[in-house]
Structures are given as C-alpha cells and as structure tokens.
Amino acid sequence: MKEIFLGLIGTAVAIAHGAMTVLYLSPPNLLSNQAIGVVKSYMQPLFYQDWHLFSPDPGFSTTQLWMRCGQDESWGPWFDPFSKLLEEHYATRVTGRGKLLYVYNGIGRGLYEAMGAQQKACGADEERCSEENLAVEVTETSHFDLASRFASDVCAALHIPARNADSFQIRVVDLTPKKFSQRNDPAPWGAVKAIDFPKRPILTTKDRKLTATAEKGDAP
Amino acid sequence: MSQASSITLTDHLRILSQKITSAALALGRSECHISVQKLYRVVLLSWFFLHTAILIPYHAQIWGPDAYMINYPFDSGRILSWLTDLLSHHQIAPYYLVFVVGQLVSLGMAIFGFKPRLMMPLIWFFTQNLNAKAGVIMDGGNNLSEILLFYLLFMNTSGAPLGLEKYPKLRALAVGFSNAAFFLSRFQVFIVYLTVGLYKLNGGLWQNGMALYYILQSKDYTHPTLGGFLVAHPWLAMAGTYYTLVFQAMFPYFVWNRRTRPLILLMGTTLHLGIAFVMGLFTFGLVMCASYFVFFREPWARFVLETCSARTPVVAGVDSSCRFCMVWAKAMKFLVRGDLLVVDDALDPSNPVLAAVTARAKFTGMVVIDAVSGETSTGFEAVRRLCSRSVILAPLSMALAVLAYLGLGDKLYNAITARRQRLGGGSDQCILEGKK
Numbered sequence: 001m002k003e004i005f006l007g008l009i010g011t012a013v014a015i016a017h018g019a020m021t022v023l024y025l026s027p028p029n030l031l032s033n034q035a036i037g038v039v040k041s042y043m044q045p046l047f048y049q050d051w052h053l054f055s056p057d058p059g060f061s062t063t064q065l066w067m068r069c070g071q072d073e074s075w076g077p078w079f080d081p082f083s084k085l086l087e088e089h090y091a092t093r094v095t096g097r098g099k100l101l102y103v104y105n106g107i108g109r110g111l112y113e114a115m116g117a118q119q120k121a122c123g124a125d126e127e128r129c130s131e132e133n134l135a136v137e138v139t140e141t142s143h144f145d146l147a148s149r150f151a152s153d154v155c156a157a158l159h160i161p162a163r164n165a166d167s168f169q170i171r172v173v174d175l176t177p178k179k180f181s182q183r184n185d186p187a188p189w190g191a192v193k194a195i196d197f198p199k200r201p202i203l204t205t206k207d208r209k210l211t212a213t214a215e216k217g218d219a220p
Numbered sequence: 221m222s223q224a225s226s227i228t229l230t231d232h233l234r235i236l237s238q239k240i241t242s243a244a245l246a247l248g249r250s251e252c253h254i255s256v257q258k259l260y261r262v263v264l265l266s267w268f269f270l271h272t273a274i275l276i277p278y279h280a281q282i283w284g285p286d287a288y289m290i291n292y293p294f295d296s297g298r299i300l301s302w303l304t305d306l307l308s309h310h311q312i313a314p315y316y317l318v319f320v321v322g323q324l325v326s327l328g329m330a331i332f333g334f335k336p337r338l339m340m341p342l343i344w345f346f347t348q349n350l351n352a353k354a355g356v357i358m359d360g361g362n363n364l365s366e367i368l369l370f371y372l373l374f375m376n377t378s379g380a381p382l383g384l385e386k387y388p389k390l391r392a393l394a395v396g397f398s399n400a401a402f403f404l405s406r407f408q409v410f411i412v413y414l415t416v417g418l419y420k421l422n423g424g425l426w427q428n429g430m431a432l433y434y435i436l437q438s439k440d441y442t443h444p445t446l447g448g449f450l451v452a453h454p455w456l457a458m459a460g461t462y463y464t465l466v467f468q469a470m471f472p473y474f475v476w477n478r479r480t481r482p483l484i485l486l487m488g489t490t491l492h493l494g495i496a497f498v499m500g501l502f503t504f505g506l507v508m509c510a511s512y513f514v515f516f517r518e519p520w521a522r523f524v525l526e527t528c529s530a531r532t533p534v535v536a537g538v539d540s541s542c543r544f545c546m547v548w549a550k551a552m553k554f555l556v557r558g559d560l561l562v563v564d565d566a567l568d569p570s571n572p573v574l575a576a577v578t579a580r581a582k583f584t585g586m587v588v589i590d591a592v593s594g595e596t597s598t599g600f601e602a603v604r605r606l607c608s609r610s611v612i613l614a615p616l617s618m619a620l621a622v623l624a625y626l627g628l629g630d631k632l633y634n635a636i637t638a639r640r641q642r643l644g645g646g647s648d649q650c651i652l653e654g655k656k
Contacts, residue, residue: 003249010395010397021407057424060434064439086439089500093497099274100281102356103356105440146288177434180433183454
C-alpha cells in the first residue's frame with residue numbers, strides 16, 4: 001500500500017505543478033486573480049515563461065543604433081556599427097552571430113524603450129515632454145551609460161584620420177515597413193523615426209570605473 | 221433483464237477502485253518510455269552543447285564582465301542567486317570561462333552516457349548561471365529549454381529500467397517522479413502551443429494572413445533572399461502565415477493522438493526549420509524540433525537508438541580480395557570500440573560464428589553477424605549495422621537508415637561493390653567471384 005502512495009507522490013506533484021503553470025499563463029480570470037500572488041511566487045524563480053512568440057500581433061519594426069564620432073566639433077558620418085555583423089548573419093545561419101546581434105541590438109532597443117517609458121511617464125506637458133528634453137532625461141539612465149561605453153569603445157578604435165576622436169553622438173532609428181497598400185511606393189520604409197541623443201565626450205578610464213562600480217551595486 | 225443492469229453500484233465502485241489502484245501501481249512501477257527518455261536526453265543536451273559551442277568565438281562579448289549588457293547587482297540576500305546567478309557577482313564574473321567549459325564538459329559526458337545522473341545537476345547549474353548572465357540573448361527557445369532541463373533532472377534517462385529492486389519504496393518514489401517529469405515535459409510543450417495558438421488566433425495580422433509579410437520585412441527576422449522572395453510574393457507569405465496558425469492551433473489536440481502525431485510533428489519540424497533558416501532564429505528553431513523527441517513512441521526511439529549506437533558485439537566478415545573493403549574494415553576497427561567488433565576474412569574465416577554463415581552471404585562483400593542474437597546482415601544493412609557500433613558514426617548510421625528506408629541503400633551498395641576492384645586498386649580478378 002505504501003508503494004502505491006509513494007508512486008502517487010510524483011503524480012500529485014505533476015498535477016499541482018501543471019495547475020500552477022495553467023494559472024500562470026491563463027488570462028486574468030476569477031481564479032487566477034485570487035491566486036496570482038502564490039502562483040507568481042512559485043513560478044517566477046525557476047519556471048518563468050512567456051509564450052507570446054510573435055503574437056497576438058508581431059512586432060515588425062527594426063530598431064537600430066547609429067552613431068558618429070567627432071573631434072573638436074568636426075564630425076564623421078553617421079554609421080550603423082552592426083551592419084557587417086548582420087550581413088554575416090544573413091550569409092551563414094549556423095553560427096552564434098544571431099545571438100551576438102541580440103546583444104548589440106539590445107543597446108539601441110534599450111534606449112528606444114527607455115525613451116518610450118519617459119514619454120509615458122511625462123504625460124501631457126508639451127514643453128517638458130519634447131523629444132529633445134526626453135532624450136536628455138534618458139541620458140541619466142543605465143541604458144545610456146551602456147550605449148556610451150559602447151560608442152566610446154567604437155570611436156576610440158576607429159579614429160578620425162590623423163587625430164583621435166574625443167566625442168560621440170548616438171542616434172536610435174526605428175524603421176517601420178511599408179503597409180501592404182503602399183508596397184509599390186518608392187520609399188524603402190513606411191515610417192522612419194530617428195531620435196538623436198546629446199553629444200558626449202568619450203568615456204575615460206576613470207568614467208568607466210565609476211560606471212562599473214555603480215553597476216556592481218556597491219557604489220559609495 | 222440485461223446482464224449490465226444486474227451489476228450493482230458496489231460492483232461498479234469496486235471496479236473503479238481496482239482501476240485506480242492499478243493505475244497508481246503503474247505510475248510507481250511501470251517504465252514505459254525508457255528509450256524515449258534516453259533519446260530525448262541525448263537530443264536536448266546536444267542542443268545545449270551546440271548553443272554554447274557556437275557562442276564560444278564571442279564568449280567575452282556574451283558572458284564576459286565587459287560585455288555590452290546592463291549588469292544587475294548580485295542579490296546576496298536571495299538564496300537562489302547563490303545557485304543560479306553567481307556570474308552577477310563581480311568577483312566571480314571574470315571566471316565565466318570556468319562555467320562555459322564546465323557546462324560543455326558535463327554536457328559532453330552526459331550526451332555520451334558517462335554518469336548522466338551525476339552530470340545533470342552540474343549541467344543545470346552551469347546553464348542557469350550562464351543564461352542569467354546573458355539574459356539579453358535569451359529567447360523563447362532558451363526559456364523552454366531551461367524548463368525542460370529542470371524536468372530532465374528527475375527523469376530516468378539511462379535507457380535501462382531503474383534498479384533499486386531491493387528498495388521497493390524508494391523505487392516506487394523514483395519511478396513515480398520520473399514518470400511525472402516525463403509527463404510534465406510533454407505537458408510543457410503542449411502548453412507552449414496551446415498558449416501561442418490562442419494568442420495568435422486573437423491577432424489581427426495572423427487572422428488576415430499578413431503576419432509573415434510584415435515580420436519578414438524586419439531586418440532582424442529575415443533573410444535577404446528567402447525572406448525577400450516571400451515578401452515579393454505576398455500570396456506565399458499568406459500561405460505561410462495560415463500554415464503557422466493552423467499548425468499551432470492543431471498541435472495541442474493532434475499531438476496526443478498516435479495516428480496524427482507523426483504528421484503534426486513533421487509539420488512542426490518544417491515550420492521550425494523555416495524559422496531557423498529564413499528568420500534566422502537558429503537555436504530557437506532547433507530547440508523546438510528537439511522538444512518533439514519527447515513525443516516519440518517507444519518503438520521509434522528504440523529504432524533510432526539502435527540505429528545510432530548499438531551496444532551488442534558483432535563479427536564482420538570482409539572480402540579480403542577487395543582492398544577498398546579492407547580499408548573500410550580497418551577504419552571501422554579504429555572507430556568502433558574494441559570489444560564491439562571482430563573483423564575476419566569472409567573467404568577463410570577463423571571465427572567459428574562467421575564460418576557457420578552460408579557461403580552466399582559471404583559473397584556479398586561484407587557480412588555482419590550480431591554475436592548475441594546471431595542475426596546475419598549482408599550488403600548495405602551490414603554496413604549500416606557496423607556504423608551503428610560507432611558513436612562517432614551515429615549521424616552517418618541514421619542517414620544510412622533513411623537511405624535504406626527509401627530503398628536507395630542496396631542500389632548504392634551494389635553500385636559501389638560492382639566497382640570495388642577499381643576503387644580499391646586491387647587485382648583484376650575478384651577471388652570471391654573466382655571461387656563462386
């Protein structure tokens with residue numbers, strides 16, 4: 001008899017776990033609303049899951065990070081630092097470049113989402129909520145710190161001919177495909193939105209140390 | 221009065237209680253998916269290996285302390301952080317390569333069946349820490365793989381029934397958990413498709429068939445040639461959208477039916493290979509295909525395992541007059557574990573098992589005899605069986621099985637053996653043929 005009960009323990013655990021999974025993934029309803037606290041605390045550490053996977057409506061815009069390097073107010077051209085990597089990813093799928101692109105695209109996407117969050121928080125104050133002012137506010141976020149670190153490294157590595165770059169500027173570009181009805185239009189994209197962030201000097205070693213210390217959470 | 225109506229309620233209750241008892245006993249005793257669980261372990265862990273291996277050239281940019289990702293501080297007050305988020309600690313972060321190498325080594329050992337029960341917790345530990353560090357590269361495939369890996373910890377994936385006969389209570393508990401973990405793995409894949417199918421049915425772009433048309437215009441999820449072709453032919457993109465929708469809506473129901481299961485798994489495989497190569501979500505596409513192995517039936521899994529890595533020793537008789545055949549046999553001796561293969565001359569065998577084989581079987585160029593079952597194979601089947609004894613040649617063995625299934629194996633074998641003297645540069649006259 002004991003063996004039967006011991007054999008059933010696994011089944012009981014499976015049923016309980018399955019029920020938790022269903023409640024966690026189900027849309028808000030009377031049952032899930034009651035139990036959501038318990039369900040989340042059980043599911044989120046190890047069984048977190050999100051199966052939207054291009055649904056209900058897929059995101060199809062392309063968010064890109066562009067940048068340019070400058071020296072003494074003389075600026076180089078805007079460029080997309082990941083275009084070569086993207087071409088290589090198109091050429092061969094069986095590599096880790098697709099995942100590497102997640103890392104780099106995450107920089108621009110983070111800035112774009114931070115901008116969206118600032119816009120949402122800003123409300124209807126037109127003067128304060130101008131794109132220019134919001135871009136300045138975003139420079140205070142960790143997303144901009146990350147983008148600054150990246151842009152500084154790229155500009156330091158690239159150089160402007162004969163002289164080292166001393167500053168950089170970041171632009172986030174969001175490209176929306178043309179609607180089906182506009183497919184014969186000559187323009188390559190349906191909508192293009194560009195957000196320019198303020199120019200910044202290239203991070204020094206001291207700046208980096210301060211940023212890194214803050215990231216580790218034990219800043220003074 | 222009919223016989224059925226004469227059964228009392230007490231009888232019905234007794235029958236019910238007997239059925240419940242036998243089901244409960246079965247859960248604690250029966251191990252119905254031994255080969256499926258083993259095959260599933262090998263496939264899923266191989267995916268983890270591939271996932272990490274292809275990222276090695278970029279290891280510093282993915283897991284390094286200076287990777288371009290936002291580092292969240294280590295939460296020392298959270299117990300789970302000490303188990304799954306160690307790379308967030310700035311003193312441990314520089315040693316990320318230990319985690320990468322540790323994961324790959326433990327994966328390699330578990331894939332080849334070296335102490336898999338010991339390796340599984342290590343794999344889980346290394347994987348969780350690496351994934352937590354590189355959260356930005358995680359997609360739906362990684363999410364699913366993490367959950368399936370956790371269930372795999374409790375599954376008997378050895379390919380043999382659990383021992384523990386001396387400890388029936390412990391055995392009942394272990395078998396119960398193994399069965400539960402196996403069922404939960406299937407349930408997890410089922411719920412992925414149930415959820416995503418329901419979400420998609422509510423999406424306007426999926427309903428009007430334009431989802432793929434727009435997704436493939438994003439630079440992140442397209443391919444200039446293949447994606448561009450679908451965008452240029454919107455009817456094809458619409459067919460692809462509806463194919464996805466129909467498949468994902470049908471999967472949760474059709475996968476449980478043994479008759480419809482092969483079809484739905486085949487549909488899913490084509491869809492996810494398309495996602496892997498057209499949309500560029502390579503590892504996502506592959507892990508979804510890998511998860512289908514949990515739905516394999518026991519005979520399928522046994523066939524695949526037998527095809528890829530048979531463990532019974534064989535005696536191979538090779539036509540010694542054919543230099544090509546001899547080179548092949550030598551290569552096999554090098555690739556197959558010593559105790560699994562004995563190679564002998566088919567013409568003048570010293571091995572008694574081979575000597576007992578009929579003369580006709582010897583004249584096919586190669587004959588392989590299973591030393592345990594005594595089963596004799598000749599020609600293409602003999603080559604396939606020989607390959608199945610080598611772990612390295614497992615993929616070739618599987619490909620040969622597919623060729624045999626398609627009826628191309630013997631044709632290929634005959635085409636090669638007909639030219640074996642020319643291929644091997646041996647004497648003009650085949651001794652075997654001469655004797656014949």
